[in-house]
Amino acid sequence: MRELDQDIITDVSLEQMSSTGDRRLKELMDAAVRHLHDYAREVDLKPAELLAGLRFLTEVGQKCTAHRQEFILLSEVLGLETVVNTLNDLRGNERATRTSILGPFYVSDPPPLELGQSLCPHVKAPEIALYGRVMDTTGSGIPNATVEIWQTDEEGLYDVQRHEELDLRGRFHTNPEGRYYLRTVRPLGYSIPMDGPVGDLIRAQGRHGMRPAHIHFLVRAPDYCGVTTAVYLRNDRYIESDTVLGVTESLIRDIKDPDPFSPLPNLPGLQFDFTLCR
Numbered sequence: 278m279r280e281l282d283q284d285i286i287t288d289v290s291l292e293q294m295s296s297t298g299d300r301r302l303k304e305l306m307d308a309a310v311r312h313l314h315d316y317a318r319e320v321d322l323k324p325a326e327l328l329a330g331l332r333f334l335t336e337v338g339q340k341c342t343a344h345r346q347e348f349i350l351l352s353e354v355l356g357l358e359t360v361v362n363t364l365n366d367l368r369g370n371e372r373a374t375r376t377s378i379l380g381p382f383y384v385s386d387p388p389p390l391e392l393g394q395s396l397c398p399h400v401k402a403p404e405i406a407l408y409g410r411v412m413d414t415t416g417s418g419i420p421n422a423t424v425e426i427w428q429t430d431e432e433g434l435y436d437v438q439r440h441e442e443l444d445l446r447g448r449f450h451t452n453p454e455g456r457y458y459l460r461t462v463r464p465l466g467y468s469i470p471m472d473g474p475v476g477d478l479i480r481a482q483g484r485h486g487m488r489p490a491h492i493h494f495l496v497r498a499p500d501y502c503g504v505t506t507a508v509y510l511r512n513d514r515y516i517e518s519d520t521v522l523g524v525t526e527s528l529i530r531d532i533k534d535p536d537p538f539s540p541l542p543n544l545p546g547l548q549f550d551f552t553l554c555r
């Protein structure tokens with residue numbers, strides 16, 4: 278038996294795991310162990326700090342419920358979800374619309390709505406027109422694509438944070454030219470849930486915890502890669518400092534008022550087009 282030291286222990290750990298049958302699991306766990314050991318050596322991790330870190334992760338798990346996923350939020354505020362999304366975008370077609378964070382407020386079965394209808398008939402705030410086209414990589418419209426949309430109201434809250442009824446969300450189908458259009462309200466920037474261990478971390482780091490105003494989309498069509506993304510409003514004060522790092526330049530738009538291209542006349546317009554790859 279060798280005398281273990283802080284470096285030999287890494288080789289010994291990898292050796293012990295070398296019997297892993299699944300090749301990808303072996304690759305994932307070997308790298309995780311190497312990076313975790315390097316991390317502990319780099320910061321000279323103290324035993325009490327290891328315990329505090331494990332206590333934090335335990336609290337993150339304990340905060341999770343059917344409607345609250347604190348671990349996903351943790352992966353988002355550390356930028357990890359965006360690293361993974363960016364790598365996934367690289368695998369696809371470079372012309373496809375960039376992905377962005379799904380977030381914790383997605384509901385898998387939103388109300389079916391007709392083109393031109395309001396996304397939020399119960400919200401009393403000035404309306405805007407939200408519209409665009411779903412296209413393939415040659416610029417041809419994709420008819421009958423499914424466009425799911427969800428957003429906060431003019432005060433920065435999702436329907437599920439206020440009441441049981443679904444509002445501010447819906448599922449549309451594009452017309453024969455691949456176009457979608459609807460009425461909605463201007464979303465407002467929003468604070469991530471701050472009443473859990475992730476919120477404690479954000480405060481300890483002196484971060485504001487806000488997301489810039491955004492509207493979520495999940496766009497799908499048969500034979501095309503679906504895209505989970507969001508549009509972000511340029512004039513938001515948090516556009517450069519999104520707490521979950523979901524913003525990228527190609528997803529930023531302005532609301533135009535007046536908007537001569539708006540398919541719903543007399544409403545300010547927000548245009549957002551999508552490109553799907555095969």
Ligand code: MBD
Pocket residue numbers: 353378379380381382467468469470488521523
């Ligand atoms: C949100 O609205 C959101 O989109 C994400 C990713 C995290 C917290 C709140």
Ligand code: FE
Pocket residue numbers: 380382491493
């Ligand atoms: Fe959101």
